[in-house]
Amino acid sequence: MTDPTRIPVIVGVADVRSGRAGSSAPPREPLELIADAAANAVADSGVDGLGSHVDSIYAVKTASWSYDALPDLIADRIGARAPTTWTSPIGGHWPVALLDRIGSKIAEGSSSVALLVGGEAQASVTALMKLGKDPAAEGWLTAPGGPPTFTADDLGSTEMQRAGIFAPTRVYPLFENRFGHDTGRNPRQSREYSSRMYAQFSELAAAHPCSWMPTVRTSDDIATSGPQNRKVSDTYTLSMNAMPFVDQAAAVVVCSLAAAREFGVADDRLVFLWGGAGANDPVDVLARTDFGRSAALTAAVDRTLAGAGITADELGIVDAYSCFPVVPKLLIRTLGLPESTVPSVLGGHSFFGGPLNSYSLHAIAEVTRLLRSGDDRPALVHANGGYLTYQHTVLLSRMQHRDGYVGEPDPLQMPFDAPAVVHDYSGDARIETATVDFDRDGHPKSGLVIASTPDGSRVAGQTDAGDAAALVRWTRDGSRSLVGAAITVTDSGGHITISLKEEVFP
16 A cells, blocks of 8 residues: 555645635735635634644745745744745746646655645735835835846747747647647638637636636637727637736645544545646747647646546546646647537636746646535646646545555657748748737737748748738638738848738649
């Protein structure tokens, strides 16, 4: 029998929200939200004083306000004595990756009670800024802490910045358009798929007590652009984009099975952490071999399922990271599930809320609650970071795995052999993927194009508004894809002019 001191189990979960869309609350510092979630998660275990036994605290980096040592601040709040602490870098994959890391630490015997926390207060930051108030002047912690800082490197690689291929709202539509083409959908059909899925997400969010936008939306409402749902790109309306302006936090307590029994945690509170796996695609999007799939996502899922010795059809619950529709679509396809699958327990970033790096921590909390309610099948939680760059999945279950912890927390770096990007090219090319940005008035603003040259090289850049409008007209209101279109292109420092031809790849 597997040693119970080496078997990780979730014993306490919690998530909190302050205010919601259309119903503001007094601004709150992220630390306060996270501290509330941590205290509630400890209490959820049913064990008085469990906080003093926490030997390690892991924090998902808060992006709305900076803390030099968030885990230490939380340790003071819960009464933990000198725990090991660690804070992640930026990235939406970290809640799941850190949960897997905690599982491995318990399995190797270096931890017996761990706390994982994360949260954001971007709604509060935005509200204070609109009032012309400095959060620090309102009492938010500045030592250690303060306003977040970002560098040009946070936008993407030098090649990506040259081509204007940065910011999630610009990059994810590139993946969406290629994925739609590869799966036999024209742009209109892809939008219909997205809006159907997101309408189902909105129903989940409407029923969740911690959601930011608890309103049921129809697929037509989500797909149709208008004053309250502007078109952000040729693929997505605002309702299909993540909503980061939220005040939400979550926390999870993980123990060894032996510690849980020693503390008297009730059996019906235990959820076994089987473990998972991760993989990374190239950070530079333009170094990816193709744009309609994620090799890292496939590897993470395959490694996770293989490690546990199960197949996708044995899963009972699946939660996908859902910053944009293409991500849950990719997970569904990778798992081989029906396209009617609703891969969420929360309602997605658009409706539950998108607290930047910590969204999946809320998913872990909700999956734990659902498993406690009686589903004996394992659940898979997926998280995504960067520009579809970092992937991690983990398995949870009410039942103990026969081998205890079976995860591989260290991510696999995926190889790549993408074509070289050429600069200042002029000549013929074929579009690999493309998208169009729209301004707030609904007019095409710029186009992003990645194309292949006859010699197999790659050219990438952004167009002006005129060429962006031409790209929109060429798609014939979504009846045909830009992918595969023949063009002539002139690149000047990443700013391109294009001329479309009629023929396309079969």
